[in-house]
Amino acid sequence: MTVAPPEAAERVPPLRRRRRELPWPLNIYQTAVGKKYVMAGTGIGLLAFVIVHMIGNLHLYEGPTQINEYAEALRDLGGHLVPRTLILWVMRIGLLAMFVLHIHSAWSLKEISRRSSPKANWVSGNKRYAGGQDYVAVNFASRTMRWTGPIIGLYVLFHLADLTWGWWLGGDYIRGDVYHNVVESLSSIPVAIIYVVANVALAVHIYHGMWSAFQTLGVNNPRFNHLRRGLATVIAGAILVGNLSFPIMVQAGVVA
Amino acid sequence: MSAAGNGSGSESGSGNGHGARMRLRLRIWRQAGPDEPGAFLDVDAHDIPEDCSFLEMLDIVNERLIDDDIEPVTFAHDCREGICGTCGVMINGRPHGPEKATATCQLHMRKFRDGDEIVIEPFRAASFPVVKDLMVDRRAFDRIIESGGFISAPTGTAPDANEIPVPKDVADFAMDAAACIGCGACVAACPNSAAQLFTAAKLGHLNVLPQGQPERWRRAEAMVETMESFFGSCTNHGECTEACPKEISLDFIAVLNRDYLKAKVKNRRLASQT
Numbered sequence: 001m002t003v004a005p006p007e008a009a010e011r012v013p014p015l016r017r018r019r020r021e022l023p024w025p026l027n028i029y030q031t032a033v034g035k036k037y038v039m040a041g042t043g044i045g046l047l048a049f050v051i052v053h054m055i056g057n058l059h060l061y062e063g064p065t066q067i068n069e070y071a072e073a074l075r076d077l078g079g080h081l082v083p084r085t086l087i088l089w090v091m092r093i094g095l096l097a098m099f100v101l102h103i104h105s106a107w108s109l110k111e112i113s114r115r116s117s118p119k120a121n122w123v124s125g126n127k128r129y130a131g132g133q134d135y136v137a138v139n140f141a142s143r144t145m146r147w148t149g150p151i152i153g154l155y156v157l158f159h160l161a162d163l164t165w166g167w168w169l170g171g172d173y174i175r176g177d178v179y180h181n182v183v184e185s186l187s188s189i190p191v192a193i194i195y196v197v198a199n200v201a202l203a204v205h206i207y208h209g210m211w212s213a214f215q216t217l218g219v220n221n222p223r224f225n226h227l228r229r230g231l232a233t234v235i236a237g238a239i240l241v242g243n244l245s246f247p248i249m250v251q252a253g254v255v256a
Numbered sequence: 257m258s259a260a261g262n263g264s265g266s267e268s269g270s271g272n273g274h275g276a277r278m279r280l281r282l283r284i285w286r287q288a289g290p291d292e293p294g295a296f297l298d299v300d301a302h303d304i305p306e307d308c309s310f311l312e313m314l315d316i317v318n319e320r321l322i323d324d325d326i327e328p329v330t331f332a333h334d335c336r337e338g339i340c341g342t343c344g345v346m347i348n349g350r351p352h353g354p355e356k357a358t359a360t361c362q363l364h365m366r367k368f369r370d371g372d373e374i375v376i377e378p379f380r381a382a383s384f385p386v387v388k389d390l391m392v393d394r395r396a397f398d399r400i401i402e403s404g405g406f407i408s409a410p411t412g413t414a415p416d417a418n419e420i421p422v423p424k425d426v427a428d429f430a431m432d433a434a435a436c437i438g439c440g441a442c443v444a445a446c447p448n449s450a451a452q453l454f455t456a457a458k459l460g461h462l463n464v465l466p467q468g469q470p471e472r473w474r475r476a477e478a479m480v481e482t483m484e485s486f487f488g489s490c491t492n493h494g495e496c497t498e499a500c501p502k503e504i505s506l507d508f509i510a511v512l513n514r515d516y517l518k519a520k521v522k523n524r525r526l527a528s529q530t
Contacts, residue, residue, distance in 0.1 A: 012383055012395050014485035024520075032489045033480055033516045113448035113488035116382045125488070126447035130296070131283065131375035134349030137494035138447070145491065212492040218514025220507050 015115055032112055035105040040213040042098040042105075047206060049095055051235070054242040060255060064179035071178045103153065110146055123147065141208035148205040155198035162191070186250035195247040203240035207232055275307040278365060281373040282317065284329055290385040290393075296375070297329075306366040310353065311336060311343060313365050314376075330389040338362040338501065341437030344444070345390045346377040351441035351499040359439060359501040379444035381451075383486040394440050396486040397454060401438075403482040404475035405458045409467045420466050433461035435502040445499035448488035453496035455483040456508035463515055473519040480516045 021027045028034035056074075059067040077087040110125040117127030124146045135143075162185050166173030172184050186192050210232035214220065219228075249255045280301040287294030299321075304313050311333050318328035334342035338359040345360055347353035353363045368374065378386050383396040411417065422430075436457035443451050459479050462468030468475070490509060497506050 012385060012393055012486070015382055016485050018481070018485065028517070028520045031481060032484045033513060034520065036489065036513070037517060109489040112484070113450065116449040116486070116488035117447070118380050118382060124447070127380060127449055129346060129349060129377055129380060130285065131346070131377045132349050135495060136350070136498040142491065142493045215492045215506065215510050216513055218510045218517070220510030225507070
């Protein structure tokens with residue numbers, strides 16, 4: 001039996017009461033730290049995809065035959081042991097699941113922060129002081145995570161509609177001819193600009209996200225703590241250079 | 257230390273309290289109660305000795321307000337030597353002001369320049385309701401401590417402490433966390449109003465010591481979940497560490513995250529797994 005606390009002690013009531021606890025391991029996701037684990041884990045999965053995707057796309061510089069063979073090989077993953085495109089679809093569904101969890105955890109954590117913060121910004125959830133706040137440690141990347149995230153999300157939809165579904169290339173879209181489609185799409189200046197902006201946002205997102213994931217997952221050791229920021233910078237930089245090279249090289253006429 | 261023999265009387269300038277005087281333009285947040293609207297009060301603070309602390313400056317301002325039949329500004333304070341965690345206001349947009357590793361009571365007016373405008377606001381978070389003016393209710397922190405910030409192991413009297421071997425590194429790490437004075441600057445600094453640094457310090461200093469082991473996993477679960485019911489979610493900005501008058505490290509937040517997940521995975525009801 002719990003004794004009701006005196007009225008004065010309840011002057012600061014909890015902002016959130018816990019809901020009925022789900023069975024393990026779903027109960028972990030019911031908590032904010034648990035959601036952060038999911039965000040960090042799915043972030044690492046999505047980062048792995050981004051790295052592999054960027055490296056794979058470098059086949060573009062080997063010429064049409066090689067990049068098209070690479071695309072075909074992705075469909076044939078697993079060889080004759082599994083039905084064609086099965087492994088590709090498993091990976092696609094995994095990616096989609098990671099996206100959904102990453103976005104859902106980010107949204108709900110933002111809402112928790114917004115409700116905990118007076119006069120909070122609706123998008124970032126950040127609180128506001130009447131006299132302004134003088135930040136010391138935040139950087140551009142950490143402050144814009146909740147802006148770069150949606151930009152990347154919208155870009156992914158655009159990217160799929162552009163090169164996977166071929167919505168606006170219309171008759172110019174040739175299914176399976178990756179080289180042709182990429183050149184056809186990226187040679188348009190507005191499209192190239194969208195790719196550049198989105199990939200800058202992606203690199204900025206990864207710069208904070210990767211460092212943050214170490215911290216969230218409790219990967220913290222004085223022996224290598226100084227390397228965490230450097231590693232995040234190198235990976236974000238490599239992804240930025242690799243991904244930006246495609247629209248720039250197509251615009252420059254190197255890939256045509 | 258070589259100058260120690262010179263005697264304290266010969267220290268230049270500040271020894272007898274005749275330092276320079278300053279004139280400051282203060283913008284002080286005034287709010288009658290938790291649900292009342294607040295606004296800034298502009299105060300022309302002249303003749304402020306540069307040797308006085310920030311709180312002493314507010315004392316002087318209050319004396320003058322009383323002389324003018326204006327209600328003095330309410331602010332929280334107690335020890336005034338930087339160890340109790342009672343004082344704390346936002347000074348020019350930073351908790352405890354511009355000096356690193358300095359609580360408001362230890363901040364001296366000589367750190368400002370004559371003619372400066374100083375904006376003074378209470379620490380803000382939804383779970384830190386303003387009691388009055390610059391004073392906030394930080395009892396949400398008490399709820400976090402109550403839920404697990406204690407040990408039940410009998411530790412005997414002071415000489416018995418040496419009976420439990422604690423490696424020096426571990427003792428130092430625990431002491432770094434135990435330095436937390438619970439002032440709430442971390443929450444005030446955090447754009448998300450998260451209390452991760454406070455909770456991590458209070459949880460960390462017990463969880464790494466042998467005396468804290470019996471309740472380790474129950475503590476991690478209870479303190480984190482109590483924290484989450486009051487405060488926002490950490491996004492690893494690192495503002496808290498910068499604002500902390502005791503410079504508690506972000507490393508403790510990583511320890512909190514690690515111990516919390518372990519606690520959720522372990523089944524504490526099985527004795528072999530505690």
